[in-house]
Amino acid sequence: MRNRVLALLWLGLIPAQLAPAALAAPLPSQQRPTQSTELIERSWQRLDAELRALDRLLPNEPEPPVGDVLSTPELPANLIRANQPATGPIQPADTVASPPLDLPTPQQLQAGGVASLSLEQALAIAFANSATLQAQREQVAAALASLQAAMGSYWPTISAFANGGYEGARSTTTSNKPNDNLGFGPLFNPAGLLDSAGKPTAGPFYVPNGGSVAATSGEWGVEGGLQLNYALLDFARTPTVKAARASLEQQRNTYANQLRSLQLQVSEAYYQLQEDEQQVRVYDANLRNDLVILQDTLDLKQAGLVPRLDVLRRRAIQAADEETLIQSLADRAVARRQLALLLNLPPQVTPNASDPIVVQPRWPLDLEASLLAAYRGNPELEAILATRTALAQQSQATAAGLLPKLSLFASGGGSSSQTSLSNFDLGGGGCCGSTALPLSTTNGWDWSVGLTFTWLLFDAGTTAGQARALTKQAAATAQQYAASRNDIRLRIEQAFFNHEASLAKLSSARRGVAAALEAFRDVRLRYLTGLDSELNLSNTQDRLINSLVRRINATVNVNITYAKLLKELLPMPRDPNLPIQPQLQLSSSPATQP
Numbered sequence: 001m002r003n004r005v006l007a008l009l010w011l012g013l014i015p016a017q018l019a020p021a022a023l024a025a026p027l028p029s030q031q032r033p034t035q036s037t038e039l040i041e042r043s044w045q046r047l048d049a050e051l052r053a054l055d056r057l058l059p060n061e062p063e064p065p066v067g068d069v070l071s072t073p074e075l076p077a078n079l080i081r082a083n084q085p086a087t088g089p090i091q092p093a094d095t096v097a098s099p100p101l102d103l104p105t106p107q108q109l110q111a112g113g114v115a116s117l118s119l120e121q122a123l124a125i126a127f128a129n130s131a132t133l134q135a136q137r138e139q140v141a142a143a144l145a146s147l148q149a150a151m152g153s154y155w156p157t158i159s160a161f162a163n164g165g166y167e168g169a170r171s172t173t174t175s176n177k178p179n180d181n182l183g184f185g186p187l188f189n190p191a192g193l194l195d196s197a198g199k200p201t202a203g204p205f206y207v208p209n210g211g212s213v214a215a216t217s218g219e220w221g222v223e224g225g226l227q228l229n230y231a232l233l234d235f236a237r238t239p240t241v242k243a244a245r246a247s248l249e250q251q252r253n254t255y256a257n258q259l260r261s262l263q264l265q266v267s268e269a270y271y272q273l274q275e276d277e278q279q280v281r282v283y284d285a286n287l288r289n290d291l292v293i294l295q296d297t298l299d300l301k302q303a304g305l306v307p308r309l310d311v312l313r314r315r316a317i318q319a320a321d322e323e324t325l326i327q328s329l330a331d332r333a334v335a336r337r338q339l340a341l342l343l344n345l346p347p348q349v350t351p352n353a354s355d356p357i358v359v360q361p362r363w364p365l366d367l368e369a370s371l372l373a374a375y376r377g378n379p380e381l382e383a384i385l386a387t388r389t390a391l392a393q394q395s396q397a398t399a400a401g402l403l404p405k406l407s408l409f410a411s412g413g414g415s416s417s418q419t420s421l422s423n424f425d426l427g428g429g430g431c432c433g434s435t436a437l438p439l440s441t442t443n444g445w446d447w448s449v450g451l452t453f454t455w456l457l458f459d460a461g462t463t464a465g466q467a468r469a470l471t472k473q474a475a476a477t478a479q480q481y482a483a484s485r486n487d488i489r490l491r492i493e494q495a496f497f498n499h500e501a502s503l504a505k506l507s508s509a510r511r512g513v514a515a516a517l518e519a520f521r522d523v524r525l526r527y528l529t530g531l532d533s534e535l536n537l538s539n540t541q542d543r544l545i546n547s548l549v550r551r552i553n554a555t556v557n558v559n560i561t562y563a564k565l566l567k568e569l570l571p572m573p574r575d576p577n578l579p580i581q582p583q584l585q586l587s588s589s590p591a592t593q594p
Helices: 002-011 016-023 037-057 077-082 106-110 119-129 131-154 237-302 308-343 367-375 379-402 462-528 534-569
Strands: 113-117 157-174 212-233 349-353 405-427 439-454
Touching (some): 113 119, 119 131, 119 237, 119 308, 157 405, 237 308, 237 462, 237 534, 308 349, 367 462, 367 534
Parallel strands (some): 113 349
Antiparallel strands (some): 157 212
16 A cells, blocks of 8 residues: 555656655555554544545546446537448549639538548549549640640741831921032022022032021831751750759659559558447447446346446446447548548548459568569659759759850841931021932831850859759769669568568457457356356456457558558559559569550
8 A cells, every 4th residue: 555655646646745645555564463443444544544544636527427337428510420321432523623722611511422432433532523634634745745845946936026116306407607618509608699680699518607497397207027046066055954854754754653663652541441330330239338347247137146336337348338439430530531532532422342342462572582572663763864864964964064066046137117208497507408318218128137145254164063963963963863762662561561560460360350250259148157256257358359359459550561662563554544443452473564
């Protein structure tokens, strides 16, 4: 008793103020033998006080004590709704994913239903609805467009140009010196001609000092043509195209690897849901059996064949089994939502497994053959190699920036304009009449052809540094390849050994279930006839339930480990436009694996 109180005090379950009285209790070996009942009564009183003090440390019960020992607690309504049985097989309209930018409405969340589906249906829906997979399809399409854009660098570019508009201005032209000293004859002389009266008069082209003319001009114009550019010599062009092609291969291999991973995730979630379904059935049957045994125990107690202790123990066992069943219901509800998340189902649809648990066969390959087949054409490794190739080609394309470039250019076009002059204003005797054209039109055309040669001679090492950085990144992918190769081997070995162990455990679990079931039948008959104790009955019942759970776990582990092995060897299309056929077993030989 003293040691028990010390342990409770150390754990903080008994207040320190209660400890001295508990520790002051003498050990049984220190008490002298006595036949008096006073010491026994005082010992029981101290024990009762300690238990009452410990009971006060526990929180108050949210509900009143249970009066009927055969009653069971009412399950939460949300838990019941989440575990309701399927109303039927899933319909095609229920497999269409919601728009990616939509949020579920309260009506969708409240109007949920449970639909059953097989594993093959689940895989087909996941391949069609997965948001991650759809995003990768877009990445593949983007990489293909980048390759097509890079291929265009082998062709010339032809562009058309055109412009037009109107321009207006007001200008004044003033002569700061007369033009009679140019030697152009009497037409430019101030007295070079005679009028009708015989008096001298200025020639028609004479401009005196200070003569001016002001006019408003307006011009309409339009021009257009074609221009051609063609890179005759570009050392960066071919590496750029090769880098784009390698990036496309990397995205395609990533897509195939995501298909493998998605199938494994869906298979694991489906198998887990199957396991939770079976465990709910097992724990429900166990609780029903508890109620039957509890009723038998009450009947035996009323007949005076078993003590009250058996009834209390059965009640405690029933309460513990109720907790286990409630938790298994919650686990099944969570497993359903996890599968719905992977399938990207509409928010009002909850999936349920319709396939019975069927054990997958033994893995058909040995460990060495599995490893060799997994390495051959593995999209995870091929994606790393494609990334390495893309980085190496990008390094060459960047380094080509230091090499000369030769391009051809050619252009040709025409132009037309119309100019008008108006609002003339003469001053100082006038000027410039020969250039004052009220309306004139100008038309023309031109063409050009030539070569452009460029060579970057110095950029302070910028281009060389960028090329070295890409080369180092390409070298780093080699280590990434080695790490992925080792991860693949570890995953296969773990799945292979666990698959073998699960098959062996399944065989043992089956024998254990058969033995535990017979033992439970025997001990229950012996208990009803008074030949065995309730404690032995409880232990035998626990062994039976544990053996059933172990058999379920072993069966599901066989399927999960098989799915993990299959993931490493499963052939998947690298083109998003090709159909995807779910494959649950390894149907082809390693020689035909991609």
